[in-house]
Amino acid sequence: MKVGILISSWRGGGAEFVARTWADKLVERGIEVVRYDYAGTGDIPGIHVKHFPRRSALQSALALPGWLRASALQDEIDVMLSMLTYSNLAALVAKVRGMKTPLVISERNLASTFLPLEGRSGKIELRIAERLYRRTDRAIAISHPVAAELVSRFSIARDRVDVVPNPALPENPRRVPRSPKLRILAVGRFVEQKRPLLFVAALAVLSKRGHPVSGVFVGSGPMAQEIVGLAEDVGVEIELLGWREPWWQAIDSASCLLLASSVEGFGNVLVEAAACGIPSVAVPSALGVADAIVPGLSGILASDDSPEALADAVLAASKLPMPTSPINAWLQRFSVENSHRILHDTLLRAASRE
Known part of the structure; x- marks a missing residue:
């Protein structure tokens, strides 16, 4: 052929x-x-x-x-x-x-x-x-x-x-240590589809609820200044690391990964995060993410795309044990x-x- x-x-x-x-x-x-x-x-x-x-x-x-x-x-x-x-x-x-x-x-x-x-x-x-x-x-x-x-x-x-x-399964994933404090990851382009400002808004809700929280962005794009400006306005600590490949090598610890996209055909980063032992949160209305996450096992699908719902999902995801055996069995599909x-x-x- x-x-x-x-x-x-x-x-x-x-x-x-x-x-x-x-x-x-x-x-x-x-x-x-x-x-x-x-x-x-x-x-x-x-x-x-x-x-x-x-x-x-x-x-x-x-x-x-x-x-x-x-x-x-x-x-x-x-x-x-x-x-x-x-x-x-x-x-x-x-x-x-x-x-x-x-x-x-x-x-x-x-x-x-x-x-x-x-x-x-x-x-x-x-x-x-x-x-x-x-x-x-x-x-x-x-x-x-x-x-x-x-x-x-x-x-x-x-x-x-x-x-x-x-x-999407990495050949040599590195298991990233879980952070004792809420340290939330965003990986991808800084564009409207990915909704990085919604990510910052969710962190602001967590901060107002009294949770020490910080955000780490791995990526780049035209919305970088807007992200920094909003984080300063709402008093949330963030880091912009630029793009790294593979992205997980740049992370020393994390609580979970939050993908706030409005639409995704799939979501490779959700599979990559699971392979690294990082639970994920995604918005169900993005649709394609449903194939890239196992709710309650590798992550949480938020109830809706409001900052409050994402904050709730982040708290739930950060407590997931991420058991190696069942997650690895699912990951072999990718x-x-x-x-x-x-x-x-x-x-x-x-x-x-x-």
């Missing part, structure tokens, strides 16, 4: 990490992989790369599907895997225009909620996805909530949607081996047009 992977770049966020991990494992198993990208960054030994010529945004949108169709034919690709919404749409347009290669799209987020946050371009992508996603041969969802949306919102048949767990096994089965079914 010869697999093509369409993604904008080999470096960047979570989807790019997953693409690299999957590609590495496919090659390790003797499967030839060709990567098609349209940002032209980063190479990996053993993987053939084709770069789409750089053009203006409009020219790229018009020419990318034709280039992909011709490349898939020339390279004799058995199955094409596209990653993220823009790549999915480009591959689907190529399919509509005559690409014969079986196509598997991979959706990493709750598109109907996430894309409108990106403004006009995101709303346009959503409207096109509503018309084209059903044309795919198979679809991969990062979580069960994303799979449900692919079926209900985008009209993909249930038997053509596969949930492939993210290979191992590289398990993720690759399910991915491989999905690609085989698509290639054989089952």
Whole structure:
């Protein structure tokens, strides 16, 4: 089997990490992989790369599907895997225009909620996805909530949607000591979707209740000054460590991790925290986090997204014992081996047009 992977770049966020991990494992198993990208960054030994010529945004949108169709034919690709919404749409347009290669799209987020946050371009992508996603041969969802949306919102048949767990389990996690005082972690970009100001507001509630509390941010982004300003206004102690990789190596102790995001397709950081012995708190209305946390075992789902509810959940999570045996058994679902096994089965079914 010869697999093509369409993604904008080999470096960047979570989807790019997953693409690299999957590609590495496919090659390790003797499967030839060709990567098609349209940002032209980063190479990996053993993987053939084709770069789409750089053009203006409009020219790229018009020419990318034709280039992909011709490349898939020339390279004799058995199955094409596209990653993220823009790549999915480009591959689907190529399919509509005559690409014969079986196509598997991979959706990493709750598109109907996430894309409108990106403004006009995101709303346009959503409207096109509503018309084209059903044309795919198979679809991969990062979580069960994303799979449900692919079926209900985008009209993909249930038997053509596969949930492939993210290979989010760290290879060498470090068990982080529990802090005797409330020391709450936030890991990720400082952007509206992650709601870092809500994180600070929850800490302020805990402080007003008389709990000595501090917050640690591992990440970066355009809202850094707003975070610092709000923390000063409400009298909460915080640290901004910048981005560290892996993030848990920068943490000497913690009580729990709080993911205050408004929407998540999954939430790798929740799995990573569990592997490090750190309980987590997430907001259930973020939806995708439900696959990344075991309530009462690896963390707590807050009752709602108010600062008070998050504060209650933080107190409950910080008392969880985090038993190693049952948590490790659950974590194996997110191992590289398990993720690759399910991915491989999905690609085989698509290639054989089952």
